[in-house]
Amino acid sequence: MTLGPFFPREFAQGANDLTIVAGKRAEGEVIEIAGIVTELDGKPLDNVVVEIWQADARGRYDNPNFFGWGRAATDANGRYSFRTVKPGKVGGRAPHINFLVLYSGLMRQLQTTMFFEKVSDPVLDVVKQRERLIARKISSQSFSFDLRLRGEGETPFFDD
Amino acid sequence: MSIVSWTVEPRDPRTQPQGEVTGYAQTFRRWPAQPLVVRPHDTGELSGPERLERRLPPSKADLAGRGAKRAIGQLIHLRARIVDEDGAPVPGALVEIWHCNAAGKYLHPNDSNDAPADPNFQGNARLVAGDSGLVELRTIKPAAYPVPDTAGWWRPPHIHFSVWGRVWLSRLVTQMFFPGEPLNENDAILNAVRDPEARERCIARLVPTARASETALIYEYQLVVRGRKGAPRMP
Secondary structure, X not given: OOOOOOOOHHHHOOOOEOOEEOOEEXXXXXXXXXXXXXXXXXXXXXXXXXXXXXXXXXXXXXXXXXXXXXXXXXXXXOEEXXXXXXXXXXXXXXXXXXXXXXXXXXXXXXXXXXXXXXXXOXXXXXXXXXXXXXOEEEEOOEEEOOEEOOOOOOOOOEEO | OOOOOOOOOOOOHHHOOOOOOOOOOOHHHHOOOOOOEEOXXXXXXXXXXXXXXXXXXXXXOEOOOOOOOOOOOOEEEEEEEEEOXXXXXXXXXXXXXXXXXXXXXXXXXXXXXXXXXXXXXXOEEEEEOOOOOEEEEEEEOOOOEEOOOOOOOEXXXXXXXXXXXXXXXXXXXXXEEOOOOHHHHHOOOHHHOOOHHHHHOOEOEEEOOOOOOOOOEEEEEEEEOOOOOXXXXXX
């Protein structure tokens, strides 16, 4: 038995596919991003809410034909997934996806950022363990990005 | 979607709960052991999704009227106003609300509290704030419930709020409490916020009703999404 929040499961349903906007396919390369959310000792966590905010394929946050926000919840194995398009460079920023994590035991919501490659970026450059923010490439259409909240291999999180 | 880009005022750390909380064991398994990294803010952090209801459809503003009969419990009418750090309303803000029933049971498969479900209680709502930043909801007052595997910790009655301000950095999830509840004094979550004024802002205000014929108690609550007077974030 756990302490909540018992984030309603229906809140996270139907919001993890960013490739379709108002019935139309968004422009860009379709990719899947999936990962496991774990706590101390690598234990996977169920019903963790993961939200993302990203630019479109051309690096725009204000494209009316793209909706760069999505939400997923982990299953009993700690696994979440998104279908989206690969974001472009935003000004001087390398392509990236902003993540927010909400869960019981997290007194404040945690923010981090996923990158596709180890390149120079003003945010990535301030992180010591920057390799932990680089997604693992499974194939050209599939990336893996685990969120280790605490413990070995801990994901760097940002103060906002 | 047009771009929404703002500068944001930092939250005052005294108004925010500590990451690790004595008596709340999960915080020591989940809150990062490494310090949070301070990063520069850019377009991504200072913009946010507009008209989020395109992806997250709103529901009806009544948690007490799911079934044929009204839900069991004290009917309340909740008026929550969403404002930014300057006190300006956030019109069109999406607001998600959820809480347990009048027996202390959540409508959720992971809640194994031995308390009865109420088939007429809805459990959650998703609303869009009007021009004055206001959302209104009819529901019942949630009960207190015991937290398993603790030394007698009971959560005071509370309502969960998840809101979006204008930008990614003003995303906020928090809890609203009720005035005059003795359990507020010892709640590990509410008291993880050091600043007493910030804790006070988490507590709704009971509004005197104008007529005895009112069917519900009225509570008002203001939620500041960010800034020095920003609401404390809570799980």
